[in-house]
Amino acid sequence: MASPRVVLISGCSTGIGLETAVLLAKDPEKRFKVYATMRNLDKKTALESEGKDALGDTLFIKAMDVSSDESVKSAVEEIIAQEGKIDDLVNNAGVGCVGVLECMPMDQVKQLFEVNFFGALRLIQAVLPSMKARESGYIVNVSSMAGELGGPFNDIYCASKFALGGLTESLAPVLRQFKINISLVEPGPVGTAFVGNINNFDSSTADQKTLQLMKNWFDYIKEALGPSIIQKVEEIAQCIKEILLSEKPHYRYLTNDKCFVEQINAKLVDFSGDRLLEVMEKYCFGQNK
DSSP states (O other), X not given: OOOOEEEEESOOSSHHHHHHHHHHHTOTTXXXXXXXXXXXXXXOHHHHHHTTTTBTTTEEEEEOOTTOHHHHHHHHHXXXXXXXXXXXXXXXXXXXXXXXXXXXXXXHHHHHHXXXXXXXXXXXXXXXXXXXXXXXEEEEEEOOGGGTXXXXXXXXXXXXXXXXXXXXXXXXXXXXXXXXXXXXXXXXXXXXXXXXXXXXXXXXXXXXXXXXXHHHHHHXXXXXXXXXXXXXXXXXXXXXXXXXXXXXXXXXXXXOSSSXXXXXXXXXXXXXXXXXXXXXXXXXXXXXX
């Protein structure tokens, strides 16, 4: 019987990270040994509860702060020292923010990038030497449709996800030469506790026209993203598991084929971007051009 794949997952206190960790750890064939990490172990209760049957067997919980060089280095070195390898990395840790750009404090903008982009970069840098030496490995970067489509008043969050996409796309052809697969998972809206990690910046000092545009945007979002559009977190976890079990996974997985379809089509058919902006204005602000 082959030894289980050693999987390191970030951001496992809630949502996609938690669900993925439990799904892999409870694999009936025990094909995975999961190291589920989170910045604050005070938030491990939900993971312990859902994964209790696998704890200490195929599920291990570790503290790791993706925004800290030392924390990432220490966690990766400890796992490799104990297991001899890390087969799979799932970069899942993430935070969101909404608001008027000129009202966003720069220190909070930088902190979002520390988690959403530099956190994933740190982990990739930490695992690549051993993966390259073994010429084996899977890296899954959990991004968002916001990494393909800009969204009004989601400027910084989208920018961080575009950056993650650029990093992943640039790495992919190089890593293939080392038999390392890297994939980008881009969910649409998902029913997770991620919304609790969204910073709603105080935009009260913005001009009235911008504030009205932001209200129009949020009114549209509330109406557009009904129950039939929201994905279950289990669907994303299952997608990640299928990637890790695939001999040749795709580079990109857009997991929601019901959300922002016209916007994505507009982006693909007109490289100038003009058609996309027209569609965005129509939907976001009721402008038909």
